[in-house]
Amino acid sequence: MKAVGARVPRYDGVAHVTGHTVFVDDIRIPGTLWVKAFRSPVYNAVMTNLDTSKAEAMQGVHVITWEDVPLLEYGHLSALGIPADEPLLAKDEVRYLGQPIAIVAAPSEEAAMAAVAAITADFDERPALFDVRKAFAADAPQIHVEGNWYAHFEDEMDRRQIRKGNIEEAFDKADLIVQGVYRPAAIEHAPIETQVCQVVPEANGRLTIYSCTQALYFSMGVVAAHLQVPLNKLKVVGGTVGGGFGGKVDTATETMCALLAQKSGKPVKWRWTREEEFLCSSTRAPWHMEIADAVTKDGWILGRRMLTLHDAGAYSRFSPYGLTKHSFHHTGAYSIPNLEFDGYVVYTNRTPTSAMRGFGVTSVSFATETHMSRIALELGIDPYELRLKNANRIGDTSPNQIVYTDPSTVPTILAIADAVGHDLTPEYRAMTPDQRSGSLLPEHLVGQLGNPEAH
Amino acid sequence: MKLTVNGVDTPIESGPLTSLLDVLREELGVTSPKAGCEQGGCGACTVLVDGEPRRSCLTPVASIDGAAVTTVEGLGSPEDMAPIQQAFTHHYAAQCGFCTSGMMLAAQAYIDHGGSDDHEAIQEALGGHVCRCTGYVKIVDAIAAAVRGESFDLTVTAPGAAMTNLGGVR
Numbered sequence: 001m002k003a004v005g006a007r008v009p010r011y012d013g014v015a016h017v018t019g020h021t022v023f024v025d026d027i028r029i030p031g032t033l034w035v036k037a038f039r040s041p042v043y044n045a046v047m048t049n050l051d052t053s054k055a056e057a058m059q060g061v062h063v064i065t066w067e068d069v070p071l072l073e074y075g076h077l078s079a080l081g082i083p084a085d086e087p088l089l090a091k092d093e094v095r096y097l098g099q100p101i102a103i104v105a106a107p108s109e110e111a112a113m114a115a116v117a118a119i120t121a122d123f124d125e126r127p128a129l130f131d132v133r134k135a136f137a138a139d140a141p142q143i144h145v146e147g148n149w150y151a152h153f154e155d156e157m158d159r160r161q162i163r164k165g166n167i168e169e170a171f172d173k174a175d176l177i178v179q180g181v182y183r184p185a186a187i188e189h190a191p192i193e194t195q196v197c198q199v200v201p202e203a204n205g206r207l208t209i210y211s212c213t214q215a216l217y218f219s220m221g222v223v224a225a226h227l228q229v230p231l232n233k234l235k236v237v238g239g240t241v242g243g244g245f246g247g248k249v250d251t252a253t254e255t256m257c258a259l260l261a262q263k264s265g266k267p268v269k270w271r272w273t274r275e276e277e278f279l280c281s282s283t284r285a286p287w288h289m290e291i292a293d294a295v296t297k298d299g300w301i302l303g304r305r306m307l308t309l310h311d312a313g314a315y316s317r318f319s320p321y322g323l324t325k326h327s328f329h330h331t332g333a334y335s336i337p338n339l340e341f342d343g344y345v346v347y348t349n350r351t352p353t354s355a356m357r358g359f360g361v362t363s364v365s366f367a368t369e370t371h372m373s374r375i376a377l378e379l380g381i382d383p384y385e386l387r388l389k390n391a392n393r394i395g396d397t398s399p400n401q402i403v404y405t406d407p408s409t410v411p412t413i414l415a416i417a418d419a420v421g422h423d424l425t426p427e428y429r430a431m432t433p434d435q436r437s438g439s440l441l442p443e444h445l446v447g448q449l450g451n452p453e454a455h
Numbered sequence: 456m457k458l459t460v461n462g463v464d465t466p467i468e469s470g471p472l473t474s475l476l477d478v479l480r481e482e483l484g485v486t487s488p489k490a491g492c493e494q495g496g497c498g499a500c501t502v503l504v505d506g507e508p509r510r511s512c513l514t515p516v517a518s519i520d521g522a523a524v525t526t527v528e529g530l531g532s533p534e535d536m537a538p539i540q541q542a543f544t545h546h547y548a549a550q551c552g553f554c555t556s557g558m559m560l561a562a563q564a565y566i567d568h569g570g571s572d573d574h575e576a577i578q579e580a581l582g583g584h585v586c587r588c589t590g591y592v593k594i595v596d597a598i599a600a601a602v603r604g605e606s607f608d609l610t611v612t613a614p615g616a617a618m619t620n621l622g623g624v625r
């Protein structure tokens with residue numbers, strides 16, 4: 001424990017400031033081919049007549065399409081038995097602008113760009129959906145065969161559902177229903193290092209993969225599955241990431257580079273342009289959240305109904321996982337005993353969305369905190385006091401019935417009040433996270449308490 | 456063509472319109488300037504050309520034939536770091552490290568031109584450099600400290616001091 005509370009220099013700090021850190025793009029392997037992508041120029045279409053013959057006829061050029069992928073559809077959640085919905089390379093349909101269709105490797109960047117320019121395909125465009133509410137509607141054009149709702153939550157449900165307590169009773173007893181709609185937009189991670197990968201075919205038959213991934217073992221499994229090779233055929237070298245923020249959790253480049261290294265027998269490197277990073281890499285999802293709370297005049301929240309639409313973009317990737325985290329946090333840092341939550345992962349024709357810092361939770365925190373302030377405003381109650389009153393305390397239970405043993409809501413709110421110089425009455429100033437009793441244990445919260453000792 | 460790269464006279468074989476970034480990275484193997492956007496927007500490729508910060512991705516090498524080019528490799532080594540390198544290390548101004556090289560060279564030019572430790576002036580001088588990790592505060596703190604000529608202890612300090620700040624919060 002010598003490091004706790006000590007000032008410890010970064011282990012990589014000196015290398016960073018002296019130019020000694022070797023990022024993936026800095027690895028120098030003679031004879032490396034440049035990789036570029038032929039991507040969908042449209043948002044939603046049936047694709048026919050993909051023709052890579054002119055590119056393949058070029059000197060030193062290698063091309064892969066869906067036909068070169070041993071297992072075309074595989075996802076990060078496939079390891080959990082969840083069906084994949086995204087082909088590594090588009091086969092006969094494209095569902096977002098920039099979706100990769102064919103990937104080329106060539107002796108120089110210019111030659112790779114020329115090869116991409118020589119690839120053609122026909123696109124019979126279909127209506128594209130960009131608004132998650134329109135895609136959610138029952139009569140919306142169907143983006144996937146199964147429909148626009150991701151359909152593989154537990155027990156093959158088409159939604160993430162939480163039921164707790166008696167929601168009807170809570171709304172019957174309410175003095176007021178406070179409603180709000182919250183719609184945070186998509187955010188691109190925009191790491192300064194774009195997606196980048198180098199793959200070297202070794203003499204012993206293995207592939208060495210230099211990757212900027214944030215999730216090395218995920219990537220290893222995904223590459224092995226697509227290639228249908230055992231893990232011991234892959235050596236993945238990672239650990240140096242030029243900014244990721246969740247944007248390097250998906251396996252964006254490694255599999256395609258591995259296939260090209262196999263096919264060409266040469267080292268290959270793919271460094272996305274800034275334009276590709278913005279247009280084609282995953283983003284934080286746009287969300288649509290509707291909240292209706294049953295509240296009392298004195299500031300207790302008896303129950304919450306919530307509808308969440310998580311915009312997955314064209315493919316689900318990690319979105320079901322993000323929505324699950326979202327659902328577990330949909331009361332924020334507060335105890336609400338009666339809940340009815342329905343969340344959907346909805347396909348649109350946007351770039352697929354996936355992990356980003358606080359995945360699934362930042363959206364719901366934005367919504368719930370804004371909603372708390374809205375309740376306080378409508379009731380004419382101090383927003384700090386409303387929060388402190390409803391704050392999670394030891395023994396309270398989360399939406400998914402986890403008993404809180406050390407919730408930090410009360411000290412955090414008190415610290416914020418101190419930091420901004422907000423006056424609190426002595427009653428609120430003296431609050432602690434201790435178990436509810438007395439005036440802090442009204443009738444509606446009695447039934448939701450759990451035993452923290454059991455955890 | 457030739458350049459003086461970090462004090463060493465170096466003949467250049469790349470074509471005249473090759474970007475200085477590609478000359479440094481691909482021909483000479485000097486990899487500290489980064490290809491963050493290749494359109495002059497992020498500042499990660501910045502190097503000093505005759506002491507002035509330049510976007511190497513937008514600089515055709517022929518336009519600076521004969522110039523002296525400095526990258527962070529030329530500022531100091533791990534064993535003998537320049538003050539700006541020590542300051543960045545001490546203040547945790549390098550997080551992922553990808554923007555760091557460009558940031559430090561712009562900062563070095565700012566200091567060489569007699570810049571002050573005023574935070575707004577530093578922000579103005581570094582305005583063209585994007586960092587996605589730090590939120591910039593540590594970078595500005597590091598540059599201000601370097602301007603003031605502070606000395607930096609880069610060893611592990613004794614534990615304890617930081618913990619007391621948390622005493623009021625459970």
